Amino acid sequence: MTHPAQPKASHFINGAYVEDTSGTAIPVIYAATGEQIARVHAATPEIVEQALASGKAAQQAWAAMTGTERGRVLRRAADIMRDRNHDLSVLETYDTGKPLQETLVADATSGADALEYFGGLAASLSGEHIQLGEDWVYTIREALGLCVGIGAWNYPTQIACWKGAPALACGNTMVFKPSEATPLCALKVAEILHEAGLPAGVFNVVQGLGDVGAALVTDPRVNKVSLTGSASTGKKVYAAAAAGMKHVTMELGGKSPLIIFDDADIDNAVGGAINGNFYSSGQVCSNGTRVFVQKGIKEKFLARLAERVGTAVIGDPLDEATSFGPMVNEAQMNIVLGYIEKGKSEGARLICGGARCDMPGWYLQPTVFADVTDDMTIAREEIFGPVMSVLEFDSEDEVVARANDTEFGLSAGVFTKDFTRAHRVIGQLEAGSCFINSYNDAPVEAPFGGVKASGVGRENSKEALKHFSQVKSVYVRMGDVEAAF
Ligand code: NDP
Numbered sequence: 001m002t003h004p005a006q007p008k009a010s011h012f013i014n015g016a017y018v019e020d021t022s023g024t025a026i027p028v029i030y031a032a033t034g035e036q037i038a039r040v041h042a043a044t045p046e047i048v049e050q051a052l053a054s055g056k057a058a059q060q061a062w063a064a065m066t067g068t069e070r071g072r073v074l075r076r077a078a079d080i081m082r083d084r085n086h087d088l089s090v091l092e093t094y095d096t097g098k099p100l101q102e103t104l105v106a107d108a109t110s111g112a113d114a115l116e117y118f119g120g121l122a123a124s125l126s127g128e129h130i131q132l133g134e135d136w137v138y139t140i141r142e143a144l145g146l147c148v149g150i151g152a153w154n155y156p157t158q159i160a161c162w163k164g165a166p167a168l169a170c171g172n173t174m175v176f177k178p179s180e181a182t183p184l185c186a187l188k189v190a191e192i193l194h195e196a197g198l199p200a201g202v203f204n205v206v207q208g209l210g211d212v213g214a215a216l217v218t219d220p221r222v223n224k225v226s227l228t229g230s231a232s233t234g235k236k237v238y239a240a241a242a243a244g245m246k247h248v249t250m251e252l253g254g255k256s257p258l259i260i261f262d263d264a265d266i267d268n269a270v271g272g273a274i275n276g277n278f279y280s281s282g283q284v285c286s287n288g289t290r291v292f293v294q295k296g297i298k299e300k301f302l303a304r305l306a307e308r309v310g311t312a313v314i315g316d317p318l319d320e321a322t323s324f325g326p327m328v329n330e331a332q333m334n335i336v337l338g339y340i341e342k343g344k345s346e347g348a349r350l351i352c353g354g355a356r357c358d359m360p361g362w363y364l365q366p367t368v369f370a371d372v373t374d375d376m377t378i379a380r381e382e383i384f385g386p387v388m389s390v391l392e393f394d395s396e397d398e399v400v401a402r403a404n405d406t407e408f409g410l411s412a413g414v415f416t417k418d419f420t421r422a423h424r425v426i427g428q429l430e431a432g433s434c435f436i437n438s439y440n441d442a443p444v445e446a447p448f449g450g451v452k453a454s455g456v457g458r459e460n461s462k463e464a465l466k467h468f469s470q471v472k473s474v475y476v477r478m479g480d481v482e483a484a485f
Contacts (some may be wrong), residue, residue, distance in 0.1 A: 003037045004093040005030075006185055010040035010207045011047055012190035014054035015200025020047050026180050026207060031097025031326040032317050038094075040183045042208040046217050051204040055146045056175040056221045058201030063143045063171030063446035072204040074119030074165055075175055076196035077412040081112040081189075088188060090159065090318065095156055095182040097362070098280050099317040099325040100256060110442070111161030111189065114460070117444040118169035121465060125264060127472075132478065140472045143171030144247055145223035147468065148276040150237070152228045153179035153184065153328050154283040160186040162448075163249075164193070164203055165385045166464035172224070175204045175216055179229075181328055183207045207406075217241055224468065227251065228285075229455045230382070232407070233347040238456075240315050247408045249457030250469050251285065251449055252412030253382040256431060257403035258288030258439060261391075262296040264415035265437075270305050272415055272439035273388060278312070279440065282323055282386035283332070285412040288439055290372075291390045292399050300368055305390075306352045309366050316359060326362040327385060336385030343369045343387065353386070374402055381406070404430045411454035415441045432458070 005028065009017035022042035030037045043051070052076045062070065079321045081088065093100050098107075104319050149163035152408035156178050167174045177220035178186040190205045206212060208235070217225050224247040227237045234252040241248045258276055276288035317325040327333040333356070338356055351369030364386055372379050372389040379389050393399040403412065412431035414422050422436045431452040435441065442448055442460070450460040457467045 003391035005159070006038040006090060007040065007184055007277070010183075011051065012045060012187050012205040013047070013051045014204070015194050017076070017187075018047065018050065018183045023047065023208070026183060028095070028183060029329060030094055031328055034330075034361055038184060040207045042180070043206040043212050045215070045364070048212060051175045051206045052112050052216070052219055052221055054202055055175050058199055059143070059146055059171075062168070062173055062199055062202050063107055066177070067125050067169070070169060070171065071119040071122030073193070073197045074115045074122065074169060075157050077193045077198070077416045077449055078112040078115035078119060078198055080192045081115065083106050084192075085109060086306065087193070088185070089388060091155055091188060092185055093317045093454065095184040096153065096325040096328055097317055099322045101320050101323055103282060104320070106158045107155060107185075110158045110444070113444040114158075114161040114165040118165040118464070121462065122169040123302055125465065125469065127189060135477050137475050139172075140474070142472055143173060144468060144470055146221055147172045147224040147226060148222050149174050149176040149215070150213045150229065151176065151178045152285070153181035154280055154285070156185035157189060157240065159228050160189040160205075162459050164189065166459070167468045168198075168202060169466040170465060172468055173202045173208060177206055177208060177216060178206065180209045200234050200319070209384045213237070214240065218244065220244060222246060224248065226457075228433040234455060241366055247467070248447070249459065251284055251292055251457075251459060252410070252453065252455040252457035253384070254287070254408045254450060254454050255290060255380065255382050255406050256286060256288045256411040256413070257290045257292055257429065258413040259292045259399050259403060259415070259425065260294065261414070261416035261418070261421065262294040263417045265296070265417065266297065266301060266304055268437060269415040270308055272413060272437070274308060276439035277323060277388040278309070279280045279387050281327055281364065283328060284440065284455065286412065286433055286440055289383065289387070289389060290386055290403070292393045292403060293390055295394055298370075298390070302368070302390060304353055305368060309352050309368060312366055314363060324386075328362070329363060330362050332384065333364060336364055336387060337361070337385055339365055339381070339383045339385070339387055342387075343376065344373070346376045346378070348376060348378060348383045348389070374405060380406070396421065400425060400428045404428075407453040408450070410450035410454035411435070411440075437458040452464075
């Protein structure tokens, strides 16, 4: 019997599923049990060529449609996605291992938001008129052309939509490569877009590992590369794109600070720290993994945190009561276990967790370390798992300097009842996506992205349209041309 997660074929090209079993087989393992639930094949050079050629061929006609027409397709796709939210959420859970309690509200729904939002904006893309005496300049906001999207494994539906929706709204076409760890969901996004009326070739999906990504990035027909991944992959992909002078958006990793002042509402601060460390079992780029707590409330904060973490329901991700699922795969689980051991050996105080769960699948206990110092490995490197580091601080100036002492700059958060201080501190933090008395909200209306090693460009919001389009300016002379000779 075929598992319900098995896709019709590995790739989606030119409006249809395409298979080529000569590509390396990629097993899809369900993280909660370790069992294989599906299999896809990596794209061969022929498949890569088909996808790029179809994306290139479809672009001009897609860009020539009105924004209203393009937007209508995206909004229809959003409606279909919402109608099928339950099935898509189950698939997302099979793909990633994330609990259904999360996927029902954070994945297809977030993808649908992006399709709806950018579908709505597509018709409003316009240039401007600049009067220069009797002459004038007008500008045209044009599509970039053929774009490549490359995804990480933590949010396969959302990433495909966050990249695809603004790209398509602007009149670009896209070839999207999901992470090899979670290859299923992007195929459904392509299927739904075509059901909604997307012309063939406008959104294509190919499977593969880094070599397929590299082949896409270096192809001369590609005008833009949008990557969600680690900072080290980002540096490689950015360099490869630069060689071809391509546009880029880089959504990379982080080691973000979450600062809790002693006047903060403790339960809200604990809630923010839980959302910023344990949602999706900690596999979220913007997580506030360095939790700086002011000295006066530290022990109270730790006690309440341990109490609430103890109520996490760890178990079958398909059971809606489960609030904490497994790591995406065994390799990632082992990476995180390595960091937990480093935390212990470097002298951090273990408050809770600190081990693998005694059950099948790749489950780790939600883990909190206290007495973490700035130089410890767990305070410096992105772990991408459920490991929170709590650091103590005294003064505002001190915590701002320590919070900024990192190569990363994706997110930052502040909990305090003193709003003047909240804005003053946020103003000094080197981060792209910030929160006051909250953590990890990512509405499509808000720009999302990092500074420093966390990336370039912004996803979501009107900002994303700037990163998927370019401006042509046209000077119009009304009188005679003066020339030197
Ligand atoms: P990786 O950087 O390992 O991979 C990201 C994607 O790039 C994958 O599809 C990968 O393929 C592909 N890839 C790898 N090498 C190359 C290459 N040379 N050329 C082109 N493509 C390549 O990230 P993970 O999948 O492990 O995801 C975790 C990382 O993503 C974390 O660092 C996290 O912080 C970051 N992230 C950032 C977000 C943001 O918006 N800022 C959001 C979510 C995650 P394959 O894996 O199949 O080999």
